[in-house]
């Protein structure tokens with residue numbers, strides 16, 4: 001059972017982060033997505049055989065498509081999440097070159113049910129808010145927490161966000177796995193967690 005005081009604190013922070021994220025103009029969003037992509041390729045190390053999990057942007061999330069397109073162009077394996085059920089981990093399926101994507105709920109697109117699954121070595125995480133300790137705030141569904149808990153190994157967790165989404169202090173619950181890094185249009189921050 002979740003701690004009530006923590007849930008209340010998170011609810012307030014979600015509101016704040018939501019408002020901050022919604023306040024950006026379309027031009028600012030596009031510039032930030034391009035800046036974040038450039039920073040990712042300059043500063044985040046991965047191997048050619050690594051599987052990288054991305055996401056299909058929902059509403060005003062930072063768009064990671066510029067990163068995914070460049071990864072696919074260079075032959076990197078990319079997976080996208082599919083919600084299987086409210087209490088289940090996300091299904092991560094390979095987005096193979098030239099394969100179409102399908103509506104997967106919540107306004108996202110994802111590979112077909114026939115696409116192979118793969119465990120990620122690096123996860124690009126959408127987020128609502130983050131703090132300077134690398135704690136991540138999502139929509140509260142716990143999907144990513146459950147997914148990470150079900151993996152055989154811990155991938156490198158890289159949160160992508162607008163700088164405006166930083167909030168003061170997010171209380172961390174036992175299931176909250178901290179980010180290894182956050183990339184915003186202002187730079188990359190590594191948190192010195194396990195790599």
Ligand SMILES: Nc1nc2c(c(=O)[nH]1)N(C=O)[C@@H](CNc1ccc(C(=O)N[C@@H](CCC(=O)O)C(=O)O)cc1)CN2
Pocket residue numbers: 055056057058059061081082083090106108126127138139141142143144
């Ligand atoms: N782009 C993206 N894909 C993702 C996630 C995500 O956070 N972002 N997920 C991460 O879990 C999973 C889907 N889970 C989701 C859970 C809730 C909502 C949602 O829309 N929640 C609220 C508020 C959203 C908002 O307005 O910003 C809502 O229902 O209105 C979306 C996705 C897998 N795919």
Ligand SMILES: Nc1ncnc2c1ncn2[C@@H]1O[C@H](COP(=O)(O)OP(=O)(O)OP(=O)(O)O)[C@@H](O)[C@H]1O
Pocket residue numbers: 002010136137138139140141142143144145146149175176
């Ligand atoms: N490893 C887990 N196993 C089972 N349930 C979990 C696990 N992790 C989280 N949950 C459930 O998910 C709920 C929401 O977690 P939390 O508030 O951290 O979501 P979030 O990280 O904001 O959302 P998301 O991961 O979807 O972006 C928790 O209260 C808990 O009930």
